[in-house]
Every structure is written in C-alpha cells, then in structure tokens.
Amino acid sequence: MATHHTKMLIIGSGPAGFSAAIYGARALMEPIVVQGLQPGGQLTITTDVENYPGFKDVIQGPWLMEQMQAQAEHVGTRMMWDTIVSVEIDKGPPFRAIGDSGDEYIGDTLVIATGAQAKWLGAPGEQQLGGKGVSACATCDGFFYRGKKVAVIGGGNTAVEEALYLTNHSDDVTLIHRRDELRAEKILQERLFKSNKISTLWNKTVVSFEGDPADGGLTHLVLTDTVTGETSTLEVDGAFVAIGHAPATELFKGKLEMDDSGYLIVEPGTPKTAIPGVFACGDVMDHTYRQAVTAAGTGCMAALDAERFLATLEFAKQEAEAAE
C-alpha cells in the first residue's frame, strides 16, 4: 500500500477532471487524477459528438476523452487506475482519500469530478441500441434526428424539457409516461400541452427497444398499457430515456451538502463547496446543463480556485513566520 501526496487531488476522469488536471498541472500543482471505474467518463459510452468546440467534423466520444487524457498527462498529471472508496475531508487541508487498491491519496486541495450517470430502464434492446437510436440526452443527440420521429420516456421535468427541446428538430415527438399525469412543473406542462408537435401516450411502459444495431438501428418500441395490460408498438427513429440522473456522491454523504437528488451544492457561480479547499465540478454539481463543455469549464474553474486557495494559505504561512 502506497501513499501518494499532491497539491491537487482530483477524483474522476471525465471532461471536468481532465480539464482541472490540465489547468492544475500548468500551475505546477502536480495533480493526481484517480480515474474510477469509467476512465474518460460518460463520453466513452457514446459515439458521435458534434457539439464540443474545436472540431468541424463529427468526432467520437472515446477519442475525445483519449485526447484530453493525453493532454493532461503531457503537461504533468499523474493518472491512477484506482477508485476512491472513502474520503476524510472534515479535518483538512490536507484531505485524505483511500482507493480500492488500499493506496492512500493526500491532497492539499481536493477536486471532486465524479460526474453522474443517466438512469436507464433496463429493458431489452436499450443498451444494444445505445447510440443507434436510443439516447439519454436530447441536447447531445437531438440534432441527429432532424425531421424524424422520436419518443421521450419519462414524466418529470427532464422528460418534458427533452420533449420540448426535440421540437426544434422534429415535428413528431411522442412523450411516453407510465402514469396518467406528469410530475413536471406546471409551467413546463403548459408548454408541452400547447405544442402541436408533441403527443402524449399515457399509462404506457416500454417493454423493449427493437431494431438491428448493425442495420439502421432502432425501428420501434414495444409498449404495455399499465391499466389494460394491452401490448402495442410505436415506430420511432429515436428514443430518449429521460427518467433522471444519479450523481456519484455516495462518498460524500454526511460530509458535504447535497440537494434532494444528491447533487453537490456549491457557492453559486463557483465550484467552492462549504469546506475551504474542496471543490466540485462537472455533472456532480450541475443538474441543469450536463454537457462536456460545461463540465470542462467548471473543471477549469475548480483548478484556478484550488491554485488561489493554496497561494493564499502559503502567503498566510509566510506572513506568520515573518512575524515570529
């Protein structure tokens, strides 16, 4: 079991963690990134990415994350193939984290970039057709369904927002909900019901996603009526599962403030948590935007704030020593 010390300990290797690492390394903080179970983060499970700035042509999510990792390593980041299983942050700085390997990580500052995972239905065909008609992000993938027939599955704010967003691209959007009323805010519901591009299927659950991943992708959904038990099909080109996200914040329960859905709460407009020296960036603190570029942006902010935090501590220490 080894102990690793760094000025900036980053938990998570998605766009937020890698961007924090690039800025941290260039500020000579010799960051360590603990990568977790999904090195590269959520973009490694998608294919086409068309909205990350800097690329005229469609790029692949896994490729983009390889580039970010290579850049972070090139400027001096140490990557660790480990998953953090516990943290001690109330006594810091420095902050302490223990990896699944048994290794100990000590950070003078801590950047939390553990992201979030979209919740899936777990229905047959859903995973096989992921990126081939099935998606969990309309902002990311809606553009690929211009002029096509799409469905959104869910009944909360996210589902209604996704359906409304998709009307920018499609005139034929079906919202499928397992109950006969929505949980979404009334104002969103009003906008949904006013749209002549959205129809609603009540009391329906998706039994399976059908189509050939190697030949055209999703073709239709098989549905069951929760009241009558009847089975039906719905032909669609794209289906967006919008039943929520789960932020990866289990480690921080009782240690950092969270909202009702488990997202970390930060000082508005900053990545600062209530513990000085602990910063949160990316999807783990952002249930609104959830994009690679916003995650990268807040990762940059976390690194800049971490550098300033350490500089202020160092200055105070020097002043105290000079006064002795």
Ligand SMILES: Cc1cc2nc3c(=O)[nH]c(=O)nc-3n(C[C@H](O)[C@H](O)[C@H](O)COP(=O)(O)OP(=O)(O)OC[C@H]3O[C@@H](n4cnc5c(N)ncnc54)[C@H](O)[C@@H]3O)c2cc1C
């Ligand atoms: C299918 C799909 C398609 C998408 N398409 C697009 C798109 O086209 N454009 C776009 O901008 N966005 C897209 N997104 C959204 C985008 O991927 C996310 O907004 C972005 O990845 C969030 O970055 P993040 O760094 O905050 O977290 P994540 O990418 O979620 O990364 C979290 C990281 O934390 C690590 N981690 C978690 N727990 C631990 C732990 N205990 N110890 C160590 N490490 C840990 C994980 O291993 C992972 O590396 C898509 C998302 C999905 C799911």
